[in-house]
Amino acid sequence: MSGCMRQEPDGARADYNFAYLDEQTKRMIRRAILKGLAIPGYQVPFASREMPMPYGWGTGGVQVSAAVMVPEDRFKVIDQGADDTTNAVSIRAFFERTAGVATTTRTREASVIQTRHRIPEEPLREGQILVYQVPIPEPLRFLEPRESETRKLHALEDYGLMHVKLYEDIARHGHIATAYDYPVRVEARYVMDPSPIPKFDTPKLADCPAIQLFGAGREQRIHALPPYTRVVPLDFEDHPFEASKPDHPCGLCGATDSYLDEVIVDDAGGRIFVCSDTDHCEARRDSGHVGEDTA
Amino acid sequence: MIADALAGGFADPAIDAAHAFRAVMDAMARPGTIRPVAGAEPPAPLSPAAGAVLLTLCDTDTPLHLAGSLDDADVRAWIAFHIGAPIVGSDTCTFACGSWADLVPLSRYSTGTPEYPDRSATLIVEVPELTNDGAVLMGPGIRDRAHLSLPEKDAFRANARAYPLGLDFIFTSGTRIAALPRSTEVL
Amino acid sequence: MYVAVKGGEQAIGNAHAWLAEERRGDPAVAELGIAQIREQLAQAVNRVMAEGSLYDPDLAALAIKQARGDLIEAIFLLRAYRTTLPRFGASRPVDTADMACDRRISATFKDVPGGQVLGPTFDYTHRLLDFKLAAEGEVPPAPERDPATGPVPHVTGFLNREGLIEEEPGVDTIPPDLTREPLEMPAGRPLRLQSLSRADEGFVLSMAYSTQRGYARNHAFVGELRIGAVAVEMDVPELGFAIEIGEITLTECETVNQFTGSKSEPPQFTRGYGLVFGQTERKAISMALVDRALRWEELGEDFEGAPAQDAEFVLSHADNIQATGFLEHIKLPHYVDFQAELELVRKLRREAEEVRSSALMGGLASHDGQEAAE
Ligand SMILES: [Zn+2]
DSSP, X not given: OTTOOOOOXXXXXXXXXXXXXXXXXXXXXXXXXXXXXXXXXXXXEOOOOOOSSOTTSSHHHHHHHHHHOOTTOEEEEEETTBTTSHHHHHHHHHHHHHHOOEEOSOTTTOSEEEEESOOOSSOOOTTOEEEEEOSOOOTTTTTOOOHHHHHHHHHTTOOHHHHHHXXXXXXXXXXXXXXXXXXXXXXXXXXXXXOSOBGGGGGGGTTOSSEEEEEETTTTEEEEEOTTOOEEEOOBTTBOOOOOOOSSXXXXXXXXXSOEEEEXXXXXXXXXXXXXXXXXXXXXXXXXXXXXXXX | OHHHHHSSSOSSHHHHHHHHHHHHHHHHHSTTOOEEOOSOOOOTTSOHHHHHHHHHHOSTTSOEEEOGGGOOHHHXXXXXXXXXXXXXXXXXXXXXXXXXXXXXXXGGSOBOOSSOTTSBOEEEEEOSOOOSOSXXXXXXXXXXXXXXXXXXXXXXXXXXXXXXXXXXXXXXXXXXXXXXXXXXXXX | OOOOOOOHHHHHHHHHHHHHHHHHOXXXXXXXXXXXXXXXXXXXXXXXXXXXXXXXXXXXXXXXXXXXXXHHHHHHHHHHHHTTSOOOOOOOOOOGGGOEXXXXXXXXXXXXXXXXXXXSOSTTOOOOOOXXXXXXXXXXXXXXXXXXXXXXXXXXXXXXXXXXXOOOOOOXXXXXXXXXXXXOSSOOHHHHHHHHHTSOHHHHHHHHHHHHTTTTOOOOEEEEXXXXXXXXXXXXXXXXXXXXXXXXXXXXXXXXXXXXXXSXXXXXXXXXXXXXXXXXXXXXXXXXXXXXXXXXXTTTOOOOOOGGGOHHHHHHHOOXXXXXXXXXXXXXXXXXXXXXXXXXXHHHHHHHHHHHHHHHHHHHHHHHHHHHHO
């Protein structure tokens, strides 16, 4: 049953099970995903396996992607919003080789998207699955290092620590000094870590038509957001949450509503701002949009 | 009988299980949606859908409770060969399978602990039919409202009130499935 | 005109090709064989097997070759391979009292039945570089004697007879397995021991050392250290009895530690335990000390706040594959988060600057006012 080899039609290497993981491991991960979907925002422990890439490099996301993938999927991988960053390239190649799935860089065409640190600019749709790579799934971890304690705080719905931290930020800086990995409350119950996405992306977590799955391999946790889940950034009435981005248009496509990377272009420290979502930027340029720095 | 037990599993286990899981995941993520599942031909009275769900989610690590008429020699033999799940009572199971009448009362199953609400049973409920009418559903996974033919309402309302503790349900009928997680409000 | 950098795939391919070339080194120098590594770098092989949680000297040697001698990288290779192996069953617990000992020493008694056996140890070597080895490594055969046969009782057993050391009776419950279940706190002793046995040698060594220096000191004596081969047996249901499926070399360390007791309870020594694949005695002794430190609660001792007493701290940070992965991942691009932080810091600086300059302006104004009044 488990350990069966997939016969690749083209005679390619068949020395892996479909999507690398053995069936027993996939079942264990699949059970964790279902419990995660049933309890949105709650971190389900799972027996993360040692993968052939290092912990911290997307092993959680890779295991979740492997557990949900079907041969008909079109798989997209982004890191920092880009399809061509080295680790995204490496993970994409891993699934091309072990699952034989088609891949794409187009957000629109992808059925499963694995991401590190970004949510694509193009709104996701029903039928898509967004898999996040998560380094530290516990939103309270840097306020309380012990898992035994944070688990109790979630059980008691005691998020006072987090509010104190945010309030101290305001007292000191005049603002909540969290620019990425911004904590959110899910369905008025669990405070959840959305992985280190910039604050700019936080509102996209809510009411999303796609299924959002979060895999933390080293920390052995999976959490999930079903479509159309209520996800609210933690804030205060007098200091409401504000999604922010660099106040520039993209130098390549002129977009004013996309998240931007700051790129240093010469030794004098000259810089331009370009879309972090490479697919979004390319699609805009293909349809004729032009930025100031393309001349 | 032995020959029957050996037959009816997934022909291509990795691929069939992947497809079946996508259907189950989609059903659980979007309460009220009805999805087809294929690939399993278990002995009656187990439905092909319930067989596929068991093949996809259960193994030697998941104690399984067979309720009422499903606790049958042919079904046990099939599960022993294809799945290997230890057959246990309702109080220690992680999965239970049976008709609604045979599964209730729900107080017999583990609903998890405040620290680990995921350590709760998943009930695979064999129902005569699945349609998108009847109970009105609201909650995560549902855009506005969804409708699903549920065997009753009060038990599911009580289950949702215990959130985040609770049971999660997969309904199976013939070759179709739907699901109702504890997070769904049944109006 | 700005063009975004592309070509990750090619860059990776080129990096791998370069790495392979560097691994081989100067082709004029003979290539290292797996057997050479297995036979002549046996301590490296032992460490890789122990922390890789896979007893296979040839695969460990291959991993060391592939990893260019980076042992943590080799351990990683072995771990990643290990997870793909199907699990046919579990062996019976090995019986270390039946060990064919190559080495057996006790620090608590001058002599023990069967005698102290030094075995192949570095202990009394003078650490002088042996320049002869640079030319040739051929050695004359070592003196031999007939091996002792039969069981070798544990030294702690002698203390046990007098009731001088706490009992550690066997239990039939199946121990947890952190390679199959997520780590959960609080962790019982079997799980802690499993974690320590595959933990990073350097980490366990430093933790153990810290207890010796007073961070939860537990006065450890090496009651016994033994190294040798034990039989691995597995029950075969079809046969109805156990068969020997192989032999593995283990290092076992039992420490005799500070006693507990009270006015009503007679004092008794306590135990620490270490068991590791291969000849790995630094690790096994360290493990026994840390095991003992982690047992403070069950022995009714105080938590002194020492790192080695803190099971959650020790177990969460002992695994070098987890640690190195997360540490090294900060090499990956983080420019999206950094950009977000950069914007925030710029904004906060701008606002702080405005507050400062308006305070400065306000200060000047009132100063002027004061002067005018004088
Ligand atoms: Zn752009």
